[in-house]
Amino acid sequence: MRTYAIGDIHGQLSELERVHDLIERDRVACGDRDAPAVHIGDLCDRGTATAGVIDYLMQGLASGAPWVVLTGNHDRMMTAFLEPTPRTPDRLLAGLHWLDERLGGRETLASYGVDTDQPIEALHADAVARVPARHVDFLNDLPVTYERGECFFCHAGVRPGIPLADQVEDDLVWIREPFLSSTDDHGKLIVHGHTPADVATHYGNRLNIDSGAGYFRPMSAVVIEGREAWLLTEGGRAVLPRG
Known part of the structure; x- marks a missing residue:
């Protein structure tokens, strides 16, 4: 599978288009047009083309592309800010706000033509007016998990010792420890992002595919068969490093 x-x-956006091209090349090579492509979340923030990314994904899904798009913590921060009264998610570190330069919310709003130098009240009103409702609805409706074969996909990870069916959304989109250091068999291979690595890495019980696009490093696309996975490159499939 x-x-x-x-x-x-x-x-x-340009990186997203690049890795989709790599996927298309692998589809041709193996003759599989139907295998789903799962986007692990964090569509927005830090890069300059969030509006374009969301349009690209919405258009692909509308055209019948076999894609799955999951939500991430940054997507949750964006929609929380765009509520009638802007809200900061409880799991965000104390003192941080989505508009903090470390999180990239201002770059997201700028991609919609919002003037991010305004006072916060005016900025929020401008953002609500300029970000299309269809984009907000799309983000709010994104699923948190996806399961296929021996894999369980989520943005951040799972809480060790809790059955996959009982995991809660806060952990699925925010967790780092104790997940990252756990050597437990979680029942399925957990495919996640959220915590950038130098390269996509297979740890046996989990596969981290966040290679730091949020810090302007190359985005990763992988192909998974059973519990084995390969990085897609310009030269074809490459063996993933083991953690």
Whole structure:
């Protein structure tokens, strides 16, 4: 059972288009037009083209592309800010706000033509007016998980010791520890992003495909067959490093 997966996007439209091209080449090579391509979340923030990323994904899904798009914590921060009264998610570190330069919310709003130098009240009103309702609805409706074969896909990871069916959304989109250091068999291979690595890495019980597009490093796309996975490159499939 073959599945493709794409790491955190973070407003990098050209990188997203590049890795989709790599997936198309692999589809041709193996003759599989139907295997889903799972986007692991964090569509927005830091990059300059969030609006374009969301349009690209919406158009692909509308055309019948076999894509799955999951939500990430940055997507949740964006929609929380765009509520009638802007809200900061509880899991965000104390003192941080979506518009903080470390998180990239201002770059997201700028991609919609919002003047991000305004006072916060005016900026929020401008953002609500300029971000299309269809984009907000799309982000709000994104699923949190996807399961296929021996794989369980989510943005951040799972809480060790809790059955996959009982995982809660906050952990699925925000968790780092104790997930990252756990050597437990979670029942399925957990395919996730959220915590950037130098390269996509297979740890046996989990596969981290966030290779730092949010910090302007190359985005990763992988192909998974059973619990084995390969990085897609210009030269074809490459063996993933083991963690």
